[in-house]
Amino acid sequence: MQTILVLDRIIMLTLDVFPAGRHGVVDRLELAEEAMRRVAAFGLEPGCRFYLRRAAPLGGPLLLDVGATRFLLRRSLARFIVARVAV
Numbered sequence: 001m002q003t004i005l006v007l008d009r010i011i012m013l014t015l016d017v018f019p020a021g022r023h024g025v026v027d028r029l030e031l032a033e034e035a036m037r038r039v040a041a042f043g044l045e046p047g048c049r050f051y052l053r054r055a056a057p058l059g060g061p062l063l064l065d066v067g068a069t070r071f072l073l074r075r076s077l078a079r080f081i082v083a084r085v086a087v
Contacts, residue, residue, distance in 0.1 A: 011085055015062060015078035020055040023086040030080040039081070042071050049086060 012027055013019075026048050029036055043066040044050065053070070054063040061072040 012082055013085070015052070015073065015081040015083055016075045018052050018055075018062075018078075018083060019085070020052050020062075023049060023051050024083040025049050025086050027082045027084055030082065031077065035077055035080075039073070039077065042069055043067050044073075044081070050083070 015024075018024060026044060026046050028046055029039065029044075031039065039045075042064075044064070048066060051065040052062060053065055056062070059075055061074055062078055064071060064073055
């Protein structure tokens, strides 16, 4: 899944294509149980707000802030996390 457009100007994106420098809210995690536990340990779960600080070039990792936690997320996991741009 790449991009989902929803009515009323709400745009849902997977994190691998989410714009760097924007705040977002996680809608759902489409991950296997083990991967879900790993990202939940950093606070990344449905309903949480995050800031995508930076996206490394050439398919590199994403630098995310979730609350007071800053961490790198592989794009291979990011493509299974659906979020909306926060307003």
